[in-house]
Amino acid sequence: MEKSLPMNEWKAMKTERAINRMHSFIHGAALAALFYYRITSITTIARSSSRILLLPHLLIFTAELTLSFMWLLSQASLWNPVARTVYPERLPADEYLPSLDVFICTADPAKEPSLGVMNTVISALALDYPPTKLHLYLSDDGGSPVTLRALQLARSFAKLWIPFCRKYMVKNRCPQTYFLGEEIADSDSDHFFIDKKAIEEAYEDFKISLGKIEAEADVGASRDHSPIIEVMSDDEEMPLVVYVAREKRPSHPHNFKAGALNVLLRVSGMMSNSPYILSLDCDMYCNDPASARQAMCFHLDPKLSQNLAFVQFPQKFHNIRHNHDIYDAAMRFIWKKCDGLNGLRGPSLSGTGFYIKREALYGTRKLQPKVDLNQLNEYYGSSNEFIKSINRNYKLNFPSTESMQKEVQLLASCSYDKGTKWGKEVGYRYFSVVEDYFTGFNLHCEGWISVYFAPSRPCFLGSSPISLGETLVQNTRWFIGLSQVALSKYSPFVYGDMRMSVLQRMVYIQFACYGIYFLPDYILALVPQLCILAGVPLYPQVSSPFFAVFVFVFVSSQLKQAQEVLASGDSLRTWVNEQRVSVMKSLTSYSFAAANAILEKMGLSKASFVPTSKVTDDEVAKLYQMGKYDFQAPPIFMVILCAVYMLNLSSLVVGLVRVLVNGKMNEMVMQAFLPLFGVVLHYPLMEGMVLRKDAGSVSPSVSLLSAVISSLVSAYAALAH
Template sequence: MKSRIETITKLGKIPADIRKEHKGFDEWGSVSSRQDHPSILHVLIDGRNPNAIDIEGKALPTLVYLTREKRPQFHHHFKAGALNALIRVSSRISNAPFILNVDCDMYSNDSKAIRDVLCFFLDEENGHDIAYVQYPQTFCNLTKNEIYGSLRVVMQFELPGFDGNGGPCYIGTGCVHRREALCGMKHSKELAVEWKEMKSDRRESASSIEEDCKALASCTYEENTLWGKQMGVKYGSLVEDILTGISIQARGWRSVYLKPERAAFLGVVPTTLLDTLVQHKRWAEGQLQIFLSKHCTFLYGRQNMPLKLQLCYCIYMLWAPNSFATLYFVFVPCFCLLKGIPLFPKISSFWGIPFLYVIFVHRVHSLVEFVWCGGTIRGWLNEQRMWLFKRTTSYFFAIIDNILMLCRCSKSAFVITGKVVDDDVNRRYEQEIMDFGTSSPMYTILATLALFNLFGLIALGTKKVAIYDVGVEVFDIFGFQIILCCLLVFVNLPIYQAVFFRKDSGKIPASVTLVSIAFALLASALAIY
């Protein structure tokens, strides 16, 4: 299918054999690009037709293929625009009261998932309050030790916490929505919905439905309407799912978190480090945009959202500013160690006990939490490594982009995370070997910080600290900084391997290595001299 699409784009026209094979291409004269083409809407299975049955003789549901129109002069709003087009087209075909949303890289893992969701919506006492039911996001291609981390703790601990404080956020996939809530209806205690058997007009042909629905998927349909503003999935954010969930909850609806024993849907995680970092940059940037906008939960949702739910969203909306604190403890302690400036109490001092206690308890809590939800100890170590990598690169670039956008120096861009990789990348991923095979400013930052801490330990080992001669005294005064540098060197071991020892195509490129070494040596020289 990918090959056919690319071939058609290169040719600029639809070959006769493909036009004859696929009815949807009948009206296509030419194809300029993936961003310039008319819509295709084709009823593949007409559920109203008595001949639409499976091999067991049971009726099949209506199945419709839709490609919405795209023109360069109209903003298509990425995923949000596609979802809104699907909402409108489905309202014309079935107008079903509930809508399931899953990403294109996910598949159903439990045929009973929808039935379980309906138990919430159709509850006679509390069902009328529920706008959507959110499943956790689970993945089928995770390695045993989750080399690039995972959303394990978020999905199994933090979303249930959301659920207890007013309802989980909408994460963009694995979610079943009530159509009225998704289309902008405000919640009311007097709202009563009568569930009736849905009957369609069998006299209407599939071809007439196709023709009518194409207008709903056109570029001009949303002009001067409330779509993307008060109706449907929200526009104007890199995390349209989070913004849409906030707007629904701000209208008085509540949501439900549902985690069955058998995962309902399985998706695919990025299999390269760069894709993972880019994905988290987009998430952090989009959520900080919401926090700094009129849709901040403390402003937008203060009337209908409880304060504890507003605070829950802040955990993610403030991901990006956390990068400054992380960059401080990654860089400043080593810099001051080289200059001979102690930042913490002596190891032998009573005031060192609180630091040891906090460090020990926080790490033990993190480890127990991760292992409790099914992870491994090595997986937890990988999670800590990714915690460091994301906060020093993804979140740092996210806040820089937000600053530039506020200064009107740039516009936010929706970057799609790559999920298709070649055999070498896939082999390294399965062997849990980090892949650094491309040049990126993110890799330059990671390598510079890793090398700077390594140079700091080397300098300490060869020269000690300039004004001290006794090793025991040095460790007593600078113990916490030395321990921190050792931990950072340990966490960054994959980077040292990719810089100095690896020969495969997944190593850090020579250009990145040279620049990083130069920056690390410059920082070390500034600290020492």
């Protein structure tokens, strides 16, 4: 009788759904009134003798149309939010659970320190799952001997760590964070404290040994090396561990992270061939060992299993201060959208922390029942043994270790993908540097569904950038990838079949086009301000009934975002940080990403992938803990931000003079509010330029150049008046 009970349940979030839909209708009606005003105003100006004023009005209308279009797309993920619950105790017995492969990718030990990577490895090996059904594959794109030796040391330590965790039911199985003392001990016995001291000493020995390896060896990443596969399986009570460094040659494209994952997919298919795969970034350790069983509550559900491609867990970060996330690194708004996507056909793939079905990546649904070997070779490459492994009943049968090693070396070669469907219709997709978004989009286009599950205890915790420079560079890379998709034949506007619902397509369009926010943000950060300096009003007078419409639209959008932040359990400080950083990203990352994608489309540029550094500078960490921005970002980014801020400041002064001294209250009060809002919201920039003298302040050269640019633009606008 127990087996008939559901392993998971879902529940509609009725209160949030009602709030979202009510706001959608009311805000939409206000936007319609705003458009009516803009169209009639522009028509009147076009017919008048003051056509020179038409351009700023058209620009403002373009900004309002773009923001309204993006707002409309955002409603899809708010329409039907759903929360999910799991019951792992209702899973089959351990002997009936499917096997699980874990993929972890690292690229450069200089940017991704081995200690952090190995803590992720150890935490994954300690998952609450039968050890004989758990297999871990570490992709080392740098081919570094340091990483290989570190993995051997980590596995040796894990032989002590895993029994300790199971004996005392340790929740946090990442040793680095466990020994910080953040977890309350489940036992107060003398045996526990003796064992804990012994395992802590073993961990310290592990760190010392790892430090010696890094000191003695060359810590760097190779871009030219043969494939290296090393299997570690000398203990039946330990999960299988495999080190994989795929072949890399300067003359061959390596397809970034997607290429590394596809090599792991092929190599693991020849070894463990587990039906399910957990993919983790090298800094995203397992914070709750129950995640595998939680995911299986969905994958083994007979109502979901046939069409379920993956279960996505949220990305959380251990180095972010709650309610003090000054760089909006937690990306709250993205994960909040996933509740709404649960009410559609599920969320997109998101880089790390997901359990995916191997069959979904192989694309076998598209194959005819009686397909010949030549066609299979066109799909999967020249390895007939790998093609055999696609059959779920495949049993590894190599006459010798040497023959197996030869086969997996072929699968890890840099030319294996050539002339096949790998990266196009099979495996992780290559077209964009955001392989997660593009792969998830393709899977949904093929009719697969997904699930988002966010338990109260985060299952995975990673490390997020805590400097403005790293944040902006990381976002530039992401939005280059999204813009690549938006401007291609794979654009969600046109690509895919009818199995994807309209609402789900709207969500994919929103993500692909997210970088377009730079256009309205630049317009609203510059045009009204320049028009203040030139004495040109752009908004309705206070006495006009449409004045209330514009005020309502602004207040409505701000209150809705504040409501979503508070509903997520965050504070209004988070709301302010999100507002501030979104504009910073838009004026820098989004605009540069859009320009790069357009240049790439014209054949004048090429996208690249640089891993985000996981090395934390002490001074940067200190500034972050104090809640101060580190403005040592790329100078071009800082010049843009500071120049725009100074222009807003000067237009605010002129606007206040026009409103308070020259009696232009009726005409200019709304327009003067825009620079006031910007100056107050981005006050930390003023602080960084004028008041701060620490290492994270804005450099004098950047401030000076920004002042010159702002002064020239302001003078030109004033002379136009």
